[in-house]
Amino acid sequence: MTFLRPLIENLREALTHESATPNDSALRPILVDPVDKDGLFVVPKSITAESEVRYAKRRQDSVRIAQYADSKCGLPATFDKDGGYLCGGRKDGRSSACNKLVGTECLIRKNPINNMHYQSCGMWEMRNAGDPEGRYCPKGKLDDSRIGFGSTKSALGFSCQRCEYSTTMKMSDSEGRGSFCRLKGHPVESNACCEDNEPV
Numbered sequence: 446m447t448f449l450r451p452l453i454e455n456l457r458e459a460l461t462h463e464s465a466t467p468n469d470s471a472l473r474p475i476l477v478d479p480v481d482k483d484g485l486f487v488v489p490k491s492i493t494a495e496s497e498v499r500y501a502k503r504r505q506d507s508v509r510i511a512q513y514a515d516s517k518c519g520l521p522a523t524f525d526k527d528g529g530y531l532c533g534g535r536k537d538g539r540s541s542a543c544n545k546l547v548g549t550e551c552l553i554r555k556n557p558i559n560n561m562h563y564q565s566c567g568m569w570e571m572r573n574a575g576d577p578e579g580r581y582c583p584k585g586k587l588d589d590s591r592i593g594f595g596s597t598k599s600a601l602g603f604s605c606q607r608c609e610y611s612t613t614m615k616m617s618d619s620e621g622r623g624s625f626c627r628l629k630g631h632p633v634e635s636n637a638c639c640e641d642n643e644p645v
């Protein structure tokens with residue numbers, strides 16, 4: 446039986462090693478999708494039921510990490526159905542101002558808003574009388590990098606359809622999203638938006 450001893454010891458070592466450093470992918474799968482030479486995700490040529498599940502998981506991550514919202518996911522108050530996402534809404538009044546804007550003061554931003562029809566941040570919320578907002582204390586007010594504050598030259602505002610990372614797909618997903626975000630790696634609605642918007 447001595448010839449079996451090395452085998453048994455190797456097996457015991459392998460099992461011990463396995464329990465000490467468990468295989469990470471066995472704990473939960475890591476989603477890996479193809480990336481192009483420019484460092485952004487490849488736009489899919491087709492969408493399957495399996496890929497929709499993967500995209501839904503990525504979209505939930507965008508909701509959490511970048512405040513993504515569209516008509517079917519994310520915080521409903523942070524979806525602008527008109528695709529403006531502007532502090533003061535569109536100048537022509539055809540989109541909602543942000544619920545956190547009072548005059549030129551933003552309740553959460555350190556500095557006042559000086560161009561409300563062309564500025565925004567990732568924390569935009571639709572104006573809603575039933576949704577009171579709190580003014581942050583002076584020390585607690587947030588700087589621009591924290592809230593993803595930025596400007597656009599478009600009078601129509603922000604949203605995925607005016608973001609450099611959005612590409613129109615050849616087909617829509619089963620919930621009607623017809624664009625693909627190459628930064629986040631999942632289908633998006635044209636009027637959706639997130640904190641990482643790069644205006645074009």
Ligand code: SF4
Binds near residue numbers: 543554568
């Ligand atoms: S900076 Fe952000 S939170 Fe403040 S008013 Fe503008 S969109 Fe709203």
Ligand code: SF4
Binds near residue numbers: 626639640641642
């Ligand atoms: S297309 Fe732009 S705004 Fe839309 S989710 Fe992607 S990064 Fe955000």
